[in-house]
Amino acid sequence: MTSRGADLVVERLSKSYGGQAALRPTDLAIKAGEFFSLIGPSGSGKSTLLGCIAGFVTPTAGRIAIAGADVVDVPPYRRNIGMVFQNYALFPHLSVFENVAFPLRLRKIGSAEIQDRVKRMLETVRLAEYGDRSPAQLSGGQQQRVALARSAVYDPQLLLMDEPLGALDKNLREEMQYEIRRFHANMGATIVYVTHDQDEAATMSHRIGIMRDGALVQTGAPRELYENPANAFVAGFLGEANLYDVRDLRPGPGGALKVVTVDGLELEAEAGKAVPAGSLVACVRPEAVSLAGTDAGPVIAGTVEDIIFTAGTVRCRIATPQGARVLMRRPLERHRQAVAVGDAVKLSYRPADILLIAKE
Amino acid sequence: MRRTAPGEDKAGWQLSRRYNWLLIAPAFFLLVFFLWPLMRVVVRSFVDPAPGLANYQAILASPVYLRVLYNTVETAAVVTLLCLLIGYPIAYVMARAQGVKLRIVAALVVIPLWTSVVIRSYAWMVVFQRRGVLNEGIGTVMALFGESHTPIQFLPGALAVHVGMVHIMLPFMILPLVASMRNIDRRLMRAAGVLGADPIQSFLRVFLPLSLPGVSAGSALVFMMSLGFYVTPALLGGPRHMMSAVLIEQQANQLLNWGLASALATLLLLVTLAIYAVHARISGVGLAGAGGRA
Ligand SMILES: Nc1ncnc2c1ncn2[C@@H]1O[C@H](COP(=O)(O)OP(=O)(O)OP(=O)(O)O)[C@@H](O)[C@H]1O
Ligand SMILES: [Mg+2]
Numbered sequence: 274m275t276s277r278g279a280d281l282v283v284e285r286l287s288k289s290y291g292g293q294a295a296l297r298p299t300d301l302a303i304k305a306g307e308f309f310s311l312i313g314p315s316g317s318g319k320s321t322l323l324g325c326i327a328g329f330v331t332p333t334a335g336r337i338a339i340a341g342a343d344v345v346d347v348p349p350y351r352r353n354i355g356m357v358f359q360n361y362a363l364f365p366h367l368s369v370f371e372n373v374a375f376p377l378r379l380r381k382i383g384s385a386e387i388q389d390r391v392k393r394m395l396e397t398v399r400l401a402e403y404g405d406r407s408p409a410q411l412s413g414g415q416q417q418r419v420a421l422a423r424s425a426v427y428d429p430q431l432l433l434m435d436e437p438l439g440a441l442d443k444n445l446r447e448e449m450q451y452e453i454r455r456f457h458a459n460m461g462a463t464i465v466y467v468t469h470d471q472d473e474a475a476t477m478s479h480r481i482g483i484m485r486d487g488a489l490v491q492t493g494a495p496r497e498l499y500e501n502p503a504n505a506f507v508a509g510f511l512g513e514a515n516l517y518d519v520r521d522l523r524p525g526p527g528g529a530l531k532v533v534t535v536d537g538l539e540l541e542a543e544a545g546k547a548v549p550a551g552s553l554v555a556c557v558r559p560e561a562v563s564l565a566g567t568d569a570g571p572v573i574a575g576t577v578e579d580i581i582f583t584a585g586t587v588r589c590r591i592a593t594p595q596g597a598r599v600l601m602r603r604p605l606e607r608h609r610q611a612v613a614v615g616d617a618v619k620l621s622y623r624p625a626d627i628l629l630i631a632k633e
Numbered sequence: 634m635r636r637t638a639p640g641e642d643k644a645g646w647q648l649s650r651r652y653n654w655l656l657i658a659p660a661f662f663l664l665v666f667f668l669w670p671l672m673r674v675v676v677r678s679f680v681d682p683a684p685g686l687a688n689y690q691a692i693l694a695s696p697v698y699l700r701v702l703y704n705t706v707e708t709a710a711v712v713t714l715l716c717l718l719i720g721y722p723i724a725y726v727m728a729r730a731q732g733v734k735l736r737i738v739a740a741l742v743v744i745p746l747w748t749s750v751v752i753r754s755y756a757w758m759v760v761f762q763r764r765g766v767l768n769e770g771i772g773t774v775m776a777l778f779g780e781s782h783t784p785i786q787f788l789p790g791a792l793a794v795h796v797g798m799v800h801i802m803l804p805f806m807i808l809p810l811v812a813s814m815r816n817i818d819r820r821l822m823r824a825a826g827v828l829g830a831d832p833i834q835s836f837l838r839v840f841l842p843l844s845l846p847g848v849s850a851g852s853a854l855v856f857m858m859s860l861g862f863y864v865t866p867a868l869l870g871g872p873r874h875m876m877s878a879v880l881i882e883q884q885a886n887q888l889l890n891w892g893l894a895s896a897l898a899t900l901l902l903l904v905t906l907a908i909y910a911v912h913a914r915i916s917g918v919g920l921a922g923a924g925g926r927a
Binding site: 327328329348349350352353354355356358360362364365366375376379380423424427 | 818820821823824825826827828829830831834838839842843
């Protein structure tokens with residue numbers, strides 16, 4: 274049952290609707306068997322890109338190759354791609370069993386084999402008992418699993434999933450995330466996965482592509498994107514970030530680089546790192562700052578403005594005298610020093626954790 | 634075929650049970666002006682002129698009456714089938730159309746409804762008569778080939794009745810079809826395509842089955858209306874192609890044979906109820922549901 278995945282190459286692919294660009298010329302290469310996630314705000318072109326790959330959106334220009342074969346002129350029904358739709362798109366007039374059997378019946382597979390494969394697939398998604406039900410009689414999570422089974426039962430080499438977990442509650446989401454990962458491990462298909470949820474993307478994928486305004490802004494492994502965001506948008510979209518517009522860079526004490534921000538904050542960054550051209554933004558991750566024990570390194574002084582406890586973590590927002598805000602995040606257990614709103618504190622950080630990135 | 638889940642939102646408009654008393658007025662109206670006369674017709678068929686089954690025996694014993702009943706059902710079936718064959722593609726286009734195109738097609742379908750059935754039936758007489766448009770047209774074409782044309786006698790006849798009735802019934806087929814087709818989620822067709830269905834397979838395996846409630850509603854409506862249709866068969870059909878409504882009118886108004894007329898009407902009512910039962914089964918609507926809902 275292990276079908277090797279197909280590799281996917283997208284070159285200068287674009288789509289516009291009556292002059293409005295939904296997808297700007299985009300290049301993307303996904304390796305065989307890779308789990309690739311697309312994230313980005315609503316309307317950024319994720320579904321459009323997926324639709325072009327699946328074939329029901331006709332691109333304005335560009336090339337798509339699946340397993341080396343050019344497919345732009347191939348109709349969807351000959352591309353042999355699996356797809357899970359944002360709204361599941363289960364056939365309401367067919368039973369769960371027949372929904373999953375649908376792609377097999379089209380492929381003229383013998384009925385004994387269909388019985389066999391559908392049964393096994395329903396077992397895989399833990400719906401063996403539900404074959405006779407109609408989709409309307411299932412919960413959202415169960416419908417989702419039927420959609421997953423239907424998209425994979427014919428062993429497509431490429432599986433596209435458009436926000437498949439969008440409608441589910443948190444617990445079910447996590448369970449389904451696990452199930453999809455297990456699925457991927459068993460099948461070995463290449464998966465392109467669209468989600469709104471950055472955590473979901475980070476847990477599931479080998480690589481992530483971040484989209485904005487119809488363009489792919491950056492692709493890379495989750496950690497790579499987190500540690501080296503290409504610009505302020507990526508830094509802000511993936512995880513939390515303190516972002517400050519930079520006004521000036523000067524040589525600081527001891528060969529360091531002094532960063533002066535628009536709102537008057539002065540930060541020390543490591544000198545000698547390449548700095549992008551154009552307007553700059555200083556990015557500080559909330560876990561990179563901590564309450565200063567000693568006055569060893571550079572510090573930011575300020576007053577605690579707000580404290581928020583969430584499962585396992587504490588977030589403090591500190592206001593500096595110049596009016597800048599700094600968000601600090603700590604694991605709950607490490608938050609020993611009890612601070613209260615209104616306390617004057619000093620935050621320490623390592624200059625290496627001050628990232629200077631492009632604004633756009 | 635369709636099952637409804639317990640939680641499924643069944644009706645967009647549902648009055649809370651507290652307001653059920655509001656239904657008393659329309660129920661009263663139905664009772665007095667609809668059910669009561671109907672009951673009287675049914676009762677009369679058994680008691681006029683004398684209590685018993687004499688009226689029904691008379692119908693079953695008479696080849697002429699049976700012939701008329703058979704004619705009625707056959708004509709209704711043919712008209713329904715023709716309406717379905719012609720109406721389905723039109724409804725398909727209409728269901729996909731948007732904006733101006735939709736308004737134009739909808740107007741073309743609906744405007745004939747505003748014209749009197751009598752006038753439209755007379756219009757078909759003009760077309761079908763001995764020196765009518767059709768015969769003249771055929772004559773002209775034949776003349777081009779140097780042949781002579783003896784006018785065909787269309788009137789009175791089955792062809793004219795079928796054409797006339799299809800013309801009148803078509804909107805009643807198209808509108809329920811459009812309603813049910815508009816309810817079909819187009820993304821399902823897209824999904825079918827990605828799963829490997831070519832356009833014809835998508836249509837046959839997804840669109841067609843999902844439009845069946847409309848097919849059933851439209852067919853039931855047209856069939857029931859055709860069973861009781863009077864004007865067109867009376868004008869275009871003549872005695873040889875008589876339908877039940879015409880016969881009932883003769884029996885009641887000309888021969889004053891009210892008992893037999895009532896029995897004929899009751900038989901038609903039975904056929905109508907049977908058709909409705911079939912439709913209700915197919916589309917899953919109960920007596921309470923509206924006929925056109927998909
Ligand atoms: N059929 C269409 N006609 C016109 N514009 C469209 C069409 N489909 C998409 N668009 C536009 O293209 C842009 C990208 O849409 P797309 O559906 O790809 O966004 P998305 O990233 O999937 O958003 P979401 O996260 O909300 O699903 C949007 O601005 C949208 O309005
Ligand atoms: Mg989308």
